[in-house]
Amino acid sequence: MSIPFTNPLTIPVLGFCAYSGTGKTTLLKKLIPELNRRGVKLAVIKHAHHNFDVDIPGKDSYEMRKAGARQMLVASHVRWALMTEDAVGDDPKLPHLLQQIEQDSVDIVLVEGFKKLELPKIELHRAAHDKPFIHTHDKNIQAIACCDETELPGDLRRLDINDVAQIADFVIEYANNWQPASVNLPLSPAPECGCEVDTSKTLSVRQGIDKILSYVNPITAGEVLPLDELNSRVLAEDAISPVDVPQQTNSAMDGYAFKHSSPMLASYKIVADVMAGHQYSKVLQTGEAVRIMTGATVPAGADTVQMKELATELEGQVSFQGDITLGQHIRLAGEDIAKGHTALAANARLQAPEQGLLASLGFGQLPVFKRPRVAIFSTGDEVCQPGEPLQPNCIYDSNRFTIKSMVRKLGCEVIDLGIIHDSEDALADALSQAAVDADVVISSGGVSVGDADFIKLALERVGQINFWRINMRPGRPLAFGQIGDSLFFGLPGNPVAVMVSFMQFVQPALRKLAGENSWAPTMVPAITDTGLRSRVGRTEFTRGIYHLGTDGKLHVTTTGAQGSGMLSSMVKGNCFIVISEKDDQLNPGDTVYIQPFADLL
Numbered sequence: 001m002s003i004p005f006t007n008p009l010t011i012p013v014l015g016f017c018a019y020s021g022t023g024k025t026t027l028l029k030k031l032i033p034e035l036n037r038r039g040v041k042l043a044v045i046k047h048a049h050h051n052f053d054v055d056i057p058g059k060d061s062y063e064m065r066k067a068g069a070r071q072m073l074v075a076s077h078v079r080w081a082l083m084t085e086d087a088v089g090d091d092p093k094l095p096h097l098l099q100q101i102e103q104d105s106v107d108i109v110l111v112e113g114f115k116k117l118e119l120p121k122i123e124l125h126r127a128a129h130d131k132p133f134i135h136t137h138d139k140n141i142q143a144i145a146c147c148d149e150t151e152l153p154g155d156l157r158r159l160d161i162n163d164v165a166q167i168a169d170f171v172i173e174y175a176n177n178w179q180p181a182s183v184n185l186p187l188s189p190a191p192e193c194g195c196e197v198d199t200s201k202t203l204s205v206r207q208g209i210d211k212i213l214s215y216v217n218p219i220t221a222g223e224v225l226p227l228d229e230l231n232s233r234v235l236a237e238d239a240i241s242p243v244d245v246p247q248q249t250n251s252a253m254d255g256y257a258f259k260h261s262s263p264m265l266a267s268y269k270i271v272a273d274v275m276a277g278h279q280y281s282k283v284l285q286t287g288e289a290v291r292i293m294t295g296a297t298v299p300a301g302a303d304t305v306q307m308k309e310l311a312t313e314l315e316g317q318v319s320f321q322g323d324i325t326l327g328q329h330i331r332l333a334g335e336d337i338a339k340g341h342t343a344l345a346a347n348a349r350l351q352a353p354e355q356g357l358l359a360s361l362g363f364g365q366l367p368v369f370k371r372p373r374v375a376i377f378s379t380g381d382e383v384c385q386p387g388e389p390l391q392p393n394c395i396y397d398s399n400r401f402t403i404k405s406m407v408r409k410l411g412c413e414v415i416d417l418g419i420i421h422d423s424e425d426a427l428a429d430a431l432s433q434a435a436v437d438a439d440v441v442i443s444s445g446g447v448s449v450g451d452a453d454f455i456k457l458a459l460e461r462v463g464q465i466n467f468w469r470i471n472m473r474p475g476r477p478l479a480f481g482q483i484g485d486s487l488f489f490g491l492p493g494n495p496v497a498v499m500v501s502f503m504q505f506v507q508p509a510l511r512k513l514a515g516e517n518s519w520a521p522t523m524v525p526a527i528t529d530t531g532l533r534s535r536v537g538r539t540e541f542t543r544g545i546y547h548l549g550t551d552g553k554l555h556v557t558t559t560g561a562q563g564s565g566m567l568s569s570m571v572k573g574n575c576f577i578v579i580s581e582k583d584d585q586l587n588p589g590d591t592v593y594i595q596p597f598a599d600l601l
């Protein structure tokens with residue numbers, strides 16, 4: 001039996017389920033430090049089946065609770081604990097428990113137990129225990145951590161129950177891909193009708209994206225490139241760390257390293273100076289200290305550092321002020337990335353942090369996928385080349401330049417075909433040649449119902465192209481199809497519509513083609529400061545400016561006039577306010593979803 005569950009938080013929740021004796025707690029005790037090491041802040045909820053108590057008889061808190069306090073909060077300078085007497089007869093309710101978590105200070109909640117809930121979970125399984133599988137009757141299993149002997153259906157993500165680093169990779173991947181479910185979340189999945197989407201009809205944004213992605217086969221050809229040429233490329237193989245980072249246990253402060261004791265000694269004899277790049281070759285004895293610089297290797301025998309500002313030197317001795325905890329200001333060898341672990345998984349897009357990380361591991365070159373080649377052209381007799389005199393009744397070509405810039409930001413190679421004027425033959429020739437040279441061909445203009453439909457005739461001659469009307473604004477008309485082995489996108493002519501359509505439809509396709517997996521646009525909730533209007537059944541991409549309000553929350557305002565030819569709205573804005581198909585009117589103070597431009601512009 002499964003019990004419905006809705007996550008009430010805006011952070012992901014991931015369960016671990018198994019039959020008893022499989023080693024859930026043992027795994028979590030290893031996984032938690034591994035995730036901590038990678039900077040993931042965790043909360044853990046554990047289901048206990050018995051009448052447990054965390055307090056100790058005789059302690060004040062215990063006595064006060066037993067005296068009748070329904071809630072007892074005990075606090076010190078290092079932790080606090082809230083104990084609540086809540087005898088509910090049946091199982092505790094996970095959504096209620098989750099609401100007790102301080103979600104602003106953690107990244108993910110791991111849940112042990114609550115096996116029957118419709119909660120995304122990792123199943124743990126050991127073949128030797130001869131217990132039945134859980135995934136066969138629980139569709140919420142995201143992955144199964146098991147041993148080599150276990151046989152699984154091919155579509156279930158398999159993890160090695162003994163490889164904590166791999167399980168941590170999966171938890172991070174899950175958290176990164178997770179989106180909060182919300183009544184307002186736009187781009188909801190296309191309704192399952194069990195039928196092929198009719199390509200001649202009006203589509204929702206989600207249907208359009210899904211339809212397009214079903215035609216995209218990622219590039220598999222690769223090349224090995226030097227570190228300096230990896231920008232925006234997609235990694236073709238896992239990068240396994242050949243070293244510990246940091247290589248040695250080192251100091252995080254300029255100060256003194258020594259062996260901790262409780263109580264501390266009144267003073268320590270300074271026996272050496274250790275600079276970054278050097279080491280103290282002897283073992284530090286109790287009562288000795290070294291002066292140490294940030295990044296310098298902590299000598300054997302030392303386990304703690306006190307910063308210079310909280311130390312006093314006198315006649316070769318140093319004494320310390322303030323509380324000192326064992327291990328403070330020490331960065332452990334391998335605490336960022338351990339030797340032999342996956343530092344970066346295949347299919348990652350290599351931007352500044354990834355390139356820095358690969359450099360920090362000493363890689364000189366790496367295998368990446370070949371980048372997609374994208375041919376771009378503009379159409380229309382009114383469209384003129386910038387830099388040349390503007391003819392009467394004409395307009396400068398801006399679309400080719402916005403498209404080229406976005407294509408380059410996605411790490412693709414641009415083939416610029418210029419402006420192709422209104423001739424069916426010229427266009428058919430250009431399209432056929434473009435399809436030979438490029439993986440993707442993108443045009444702008446000529447996809448609506450205007451008279452100059454030579455572009456449609458040309459497309460019909462060279463490929464299979466569908467003309468869609470997407471239920472969105474701007475960017476209603478969209479042509480998509482294939483010319484030979486290439487994908488073709490015919491974006492609408494209006495300059496803002498071009499950018500919106502590119503970001504919603506071409507971007508996911510180019511990312512998938514380039515080898516990136518599971519990309520989804522960033523969507524964050526914000527409070528609208530202005531009223532917003534749309535129409536039920538249509539997704540509206542209003543240009544907005546988001547900022548942090550004085551209430552500490554994200555707020556958004558529109559950029560003003562929203563004409564689909566007004567490129568200035570894209571320049572002023574830093575996000576789309578995505579008004580979902582379900583909404584027609586949003587009032588100031590309502591929560592909306594925004595898509596920051598940061599991914600691309």
Ligand SMILES: Nc1nc2c(c(=O)[nH]1)N[C@H]1C(S)=C(S)[C@@H](COP(=O)(O)OP(=O)(O)OC[C@H]3O[C@@H](n4cnc5c(N)ncnc54)[C@H](O)[C@@H]3O)O[C@H]1N2
Nearest residue numbers: 378383396397398399400445446447448476492493494497
């Ligand atoms: N009767 C209808 N008219 C229009 C409809 C409709 O459904 N019924 N849809 C409107 C919408 S929405 C859009 S968007 C446009 C799209 O039309 P096309 O894709 O056929 O584009 P064009 O007509 O060629 O151009 C539209 C607009 O964009 C300017 N343009 C074109 N190329 C460029 C370029 N490279 N750089 C800058 N500006 C460009 C062009 O001059 C037009 O002003 O159709 C509506 N009409």
Ligand code: MOO
Nearest residue numbers: 474475476497564
């Ligand atoms: O939707 Mo058009 O695409 O208004 O500009």
